[in-house]
Amino acid sequence: MIAMQYKILLPDSYDMGIIRERVKNNGNKTDGFQGLLFKAYLISEKGEFGNSKNEYAPLYVWQDEQGMNEFIFGGFFDNILNSFGWQNINIGITMINDLKKNFITSKFVVEIENAIPETKQMKALKFLSNFENDTSKLLIYNPDKWNCVEFHFFEEIPEAALNLKVYRLLHLSM
Template sequence: MIEMQYKIILPRNYDMDIIRKRVQDNGHKTDGFPGLLFKAYLITEANKNGNAYNSYAPLYVWNDTQGMNQFIFEGFYDNILDSFGWQHIQIGIPLSIHLAKDFKKSRYVLENSGDIPESPSLVGAPIKLLENAEESLGRLCLYNPDKWRFSEFYFYEEKPAVAITGHPMYEILHISH
């Protein structure tokens, strides 16, 4: 498995209904995409849910690299290039993943991320679950050993009461399986 995400930061005055309409019209196109475990169409809106900026930040989890390569190099990613220009795609390796059977009901995602500090052993690395993680419909923990960073994503049907200062709370516009 492999995860990818590109975070497109948009101007504070950007009309986020443009992104909502884009996903409404096109989100279904990745339903059933070969090799895709899921794609969550994520957005943040400035001054909403504690977010400081507007963004469009789709999150993909691929069962294998073949589907990801098809998406990137066979024209599907060109829609992003045409609309938003060249984007850096962040890559992560799933350390753990748990999706409840009603995962697709998720409407919000909390992200927690940070550095994995240099140490003589990675046993017990500082990647821990949030306090309300058991209430989530899905949990995804990723790491990138190239940058020694980790990201945890927690999926919820209802907006969680807890927020993580300095980390985004995304709204999910669509989930493709």
């Protein structure tokens, strides 16, 4: 599986209601998209949960490259380009995909980025963070940048996560 995410930084004064409305009106367009395991429409708002900026950061997990290629080059990503300009897309490989039955009830996502240290012997990556009551979790790595990112999904944000990067999940396409 391949994960991709673009993070669109928005001005502090940006009305995040615009993004909420955009997702409300268009989020279902990726429901059932070919090769898409899921797309989580994520936002962070400056001041909420300690977030320092406004951001729109959709997270996709693809079953293979065909659906991802269709999304990027088949005209769908053009909507992002036309609305927000040229965006870098972070790409990673899914190491652990622990989607639980209650995944669809998720309302929040915590993102934790970690460096993968230089070593002489590679070992499988594992979660460095442990939370109770998560609805699912995902571990993605990028050997080009030697980093890994944990995504923990929740119905309610645990207190232990309030000093971390927290997103609201506006819509989940499957």
